Amino acid sequence: MQIALYSRGFITEDLANIRQLLDELQRQEITAVIYEPFYHSLQPHIPFKERPATFSRAEDLNSMTIECLVSLGGDGTLLDTVCYVRDKNIPVLGVNFGRLGFLASIGKEEIQAAVHALLHRTYVVDKRTLLHLDANIPLFGDVPYALNDFTIHKKDTSAMVKIHTYLNGAFLNTYWADGLIVSTPTGSTGYSLSCGGPVVFPEAGSFVITPVAPHNLNVRPIVVPDNNIISFEVEGRSDLFLCTLDSRMETIDNTVQLAVKKEEFKLSLLRLDDGNFLHTLRHKLLWGIDARNPK
Known part of the structure; x- marks a missing residue:
């Protein structure tokens, strides 16, 4: 199984989570194809036993069997992925390393669960209009x-x-x-x-x-x-x-x-089973939150 990893970059505090993701992928024998500028920024901080496959353009993914593209960052980072998956019908899963994380809704603490969902295909696919x-x-x-x-x-x-x-x-x-x-x-x-x-x-x-x-x-x-x-x-x-x-x-x-x-085509956005739009509205945008209504 091959997945692509995309990120604009990272801060020092994110390194432990990135390392956890890479280790979990390796443990589950999932091959990571890494966005080339992101790979070069990781090299001084994370030892790679061998150089992973990389991509820098949408065309690079054409010759690979990519089952998912994982976006590491905030919502802006996830929006970038549209330029790479295009009409290839490669689903996108967003792990939130940013602030709000409305589209990139999977938290850092859910990395292991996200990899498990990818491996066993227990995620939910949302088709989003472009x-x-x-x-x-x-x-x-x-x-x-x-x-x-x-x-x-x-x-x-x-x-x-x-x-x-x-x-x-x-x-x-x-x-x-x-x-x-x-x-x-x-x-x-x-x-x-x-x-x-x-x-x-x-x-x-x-x-x-x-x-x-x-x-x-x-x-x-x-x-x-x-x-x-x-x-x-x-x-x-x-x-x-x-x-x-x-x-x-x-x-x-x-x-x-x-x-x-x-x-003419749509973007496939992945989420874990326990997430939905109403849950995200309430917890990310505080929609309907009232001290009189603890629910």
């Missing part, structure tokens, strides 16, 4: 999709922008704002939530359109079916704007035509 970006110029290389959200933003401290927004070609609204977010159900608990958007269950077939600091009191987030194509025209005093997919960013001008839709 969104796809189309543009009239090349953007985001060959990874024009996101797990959390797509955003249009003003650049730096420039004045707010006008974002003309359409659903399947029908005019929806012109947003006078600092920006606009289109989130998947997975992304509804991220940037969109912090801007006043609703929480959407992961299996809901919808997108959330949320303005960032709108200059209209009557403009609110709206939930739309994910079979819509959402397109945009942007204008403002500045000629340049920011466009993002998850944590990746491109600078565009007002001649760029943008549209987002549901991606």
